[in-house]
Amino acid sequence: MFGFGKKGGKQLTERASERRRAVRSGPRHVKVRAADLEPPEGADTSLELAGPSPNPHTNLAIADIALRSSTFLARRAVERLLLGKTYAPRKARAILKGRSLPQSMIHGMIARTAMRSVPGAVLVGSGLVVKTLYDRSRARRAAAKGEARLSRMAAEGEED
Template identity: 65%
Template sequence: MGKTTVGKAMGDISAKGHDVAHAAKDVAHAASDKAKAMLPGKPSELHGPSPNPHTNLLIADVALRGSAMLARRAVEHGLLGSKYAPRKAKAILRGRTFGETLFHTAIARVATRSVPGAILVGGGLLAKTLYDRSKSHAARVEGEEDLHKMAEKGEE
């Protein structure tokens, strides 16, 4: 092969590579256009109340945390409300210490962040429940005393 033949062959390979690159680019654009056609509105528009995505993330976070807090309170009131008067149930919930709240939050986070954490926390709660059931009378009296103290703190 002479220099001109090698140069021509290299040019052909280069041209084919260029054609392949253009073809891949065309396929990517077609897929992008198809995806854009499936979304409502202009692609440059962000779906949310604010054009700033960080603000939209903040709004979503506040909404989710707020609704989770309301759901938690409803469950707590429901659990206590079945046995106690609504006024006493509110007093019990207000009488929790900051330390208890932090401890419960930490335990919940450990349980929800990983499978081993969920197993550990779930196992601990199961063990505590079984222990309380084996000492049902003493556990009931102790629990009643603790809730009474919490209610007294909450009424203050």
């Protein structure tokens, strides 16, 4: 039919059966030889962390500081962008400057709780949904209250 002949078709069927069994059995039955795990000859097998300093602890500190500072800058840019849609850029900057240290710490703790586990993410997410629905049900009062709080924060930020 396909030009394989009797033997050719039988071989294809046998190979297909072997491959099907291999796929079904999964990686548990794969045999790995020790020679496959060894690095090739002449390969660098040292476990040194590549970085500007020969001290791995210093390299880790540099990477941590770089990641945290870039995350901080990205977060500030997003916050300014979100506030910039409603407020003038100068007022948005003043609002961000006017946040208190406890307020920033609480927001950080809430974000960490949400990122550490699925139940934490569900708890924080559902709390934010409930707060949003509550604010929408009292839209006028919430808008006036939020505007007053942001104006206060902007005034505190301009004083600094």
